[in-house]
């Protein structure tokens with residue numbers, strides 16, 4: 001999607017993707033990443049997800065990348081934190097007690113700027129991107145995080161019944177994107193209650209990659 005699409009969504013508050021509480025599959029399957037207290041989890045395309053607050057409560061450190069400054073300002077407001085804001089190359093870095101969010105295009109974020117991460121949590125990031133961007137995104141994410149293990153959440157539904165985002169990302173595509181290097185393993189498949197956007201039967205699928 002074009003950057004303008006996402007900036008408009010945040011400006012107009014059209015953020016139906018934002019969940020009111022931490023993602024249930026994250027809570028159930030974080031253990032698959034075998035992390036220890038204080039380790040650093042990276043959330044690509046993080047929005048203002050409540051997953052960040054939950055991970056901080058579990059005593060992890062969190063890094064994120066998000067295009068929208070509005071989203072990141074709201075995130076820190078909702079965390080009750082005043083971030084320190086610095087320039088990090090072409091991106092801005094918002095940081096406060098255990099959370100560092102890079103504001104800008106994730107494709108401009110470099111491994112040396114992000115620093116080491118111990119795991120990745122991708123919810124509504126891969127599936128937010130159109131098919132022609134997903135190969136580039138997966139390769140960039142793997143390089144950016146130096147192949148860190150990943151908990152990935154996808155949606156599966158009939159793409160002809162609804163246009164994305166979120167887009168349908170099939171099991172075959174997960175294998176195509178990450179199969180060679182990360183050995184994706186399916187953890188759980190659950191029905192989306194009432195269907196995606198209340199109109200289309202869909203399943204939410206949890207994968208662990210490289211774990």
Ligand SMILES: C[S@@+](CC[C@H](N)C(=O)[O-])C[C@H]1O[C@@H](n2cnc3c(N)ncnc32)[C@H](O)[C@@H]1O
Nearest residue numbers: 006017045046047049066067105106123124128
């Ligand atoms: C569907 S939302 C998901 C947000 C979050 N992961 C969640 O679960 O609520 C996708 C987010 O990706 C951001 N985004 C889109 N393209 C991006 C890019 N190239 N770099 C960084 N963020 C991007 C959008 O602004 C939007 O907040």
